[in-house]
Amino acid sequence: MKVGFVSLGCPKNQLDTEVMLHEVATAGHEITPDETEADVVIINTCGFIESAKKESIENILDIAWLKKNRTLKAIIVTGCLAERYRESILEEMPEVDAVLGVGSIHNIVEAIDAVTVNKKKGSKRKYTSFEDKECVRLGGDRILTTPEYTAYLKIAEGCDNRCAYCAIPSIRGKFRSRTIEDIVKEAQDLEALGVRELNIVAQDITRYGLDLYGEYSLAKLLRAITDATKIPWIRLLYCYPDKVTDELIAEIRDNDRILKYIDLPLQHVSDRMLKAMNRHGDGATVRSVVKKLREAIPDIVIRTTFIAGFPGETEEDFEELCEFVKETRFDHLGVFPYSREEDTAAYDMPDQIDEQIKQDRADIIMREQLDINTENNEKKVGSVITVLCEDYDPVAQVHFGRSAADAPEIDGKVYFRAEKRIAPGSFVKVKVREVLDYDLMGRAITEN
Secondary structure: OEEEEEEOOOHHHHHHHHHHHHHHHHOOOEEOOOHHHOOEEEEEEOOOOHHHHHHHHHHHHHHHHHHHHOOOOEEEEEEHHHHHOHHHHHHHOOOOOEEEOHHHHHHHHHHHHHHHHHHHHOOOOOEEEOOOOOOOOOOOOOOOOOOOOEEEEEOEEOOOOOOOOOOHHHHHOOOEEOOHHHHHHHHHHHHHOOOOEEEEEOOOHHHOOHHHHOOOOHHHHHHHHHHHOOOOEEEEOOOOHHHOOHHHHHHHHHOOOEEEEEEOOOEOOOHHHHHHOOOOOOHHHHHHHHHHHHHHOOOOEEEEEEEEOOOOOOHHHHHHHHHHHHHHOOOEEEEEEOOOOOOOHHHHOOOOOOHHHHHHHHHHHHHHHHHHHHHHHHOOOOOEEEEEEEEEEOOOOEEEEEEOOOOOOOOOOEEEEOOOOOOOOOEEEEEEEEEEOOEEEEEEEEEO
């Protein structure tokens, strides 16, 4: 049986896809990267915000065309959209043959077998599986879909923060940490595969260990990983500001293998908005953690995200956010217009903001951030930075990669010329010569 995969959404969802890939391959099915050749296509969906839901639905409909016009036999939908809208998918998309919730990804082989048997029998019976998402085992063997030199490592599942705008707790369940021993073993396995950059992910990595060990244990986990491996780059993604402890800051500062980079989703700085969002901490908390990080680690790179147009956001609230962005000059920043999501506390809040106003506010901040990024990058001209080479563009005749300041898929690139071809996964010293908005251009001066 030829099985194709479509993986949508965040790296945490991508990890679930990798687990399913391993289980499908282990069962003897052939994995094909070309959906037009597949007998079965598995679509691992995202259902976090409206734009993600639309993307997921569009992908399901695209694959459904193959079922009608090509040789595709069955479509299986998994992931957050499947968990959140299980009944609607089956009722409104008759082309879908199976729906699996986030707690049922380990039943993927059973689902393939069921739908293919049903097809052979001429049955129109659907396969569904929605096991308790909070009881499913965490982790598992997987087939990497990232380049062999970089990988994501999920250290926990679910979320307890209950932000007013977010449906993740209802989709993914309560926060559950994996044990340090389990995580370290996976890190060692990834190192053996050639991974040189490890990206630590969860809905909130700073909460790690509280449920298992009674205290925030991310710093302890990082020490365990660096003691047990030699992976040179370890990157921290999705840290909540109120849980960034002094111990964690010290570990980032003192551990040479932990990149001086932190993804710190702040969402707002207005006290009113933070309270309405049910964020833990106020504007002073937000400002304090940025100040502490920069004082302790002067060269730290801070990425953040904000929400524009949350219900009740006044012009004064928005102006405070704009001034904070101008003053703080984040290294990387993203802004999302508020997405009104059912099953969240914010859905029925009064004073919902007009869609165009939300988008305009997001655009205003992003225009300001482009100027900040350009100015920050211009300061790097003439400097020498370490770049993880990702590939070579034969048309432009340049290599490209990322510096320690750039997370995969979300931040900028470094383009560079070299005297010889550089293998992907190699670390290269590059002298920066030019700024291309969010990206840099330079030339390799040493290669290894």
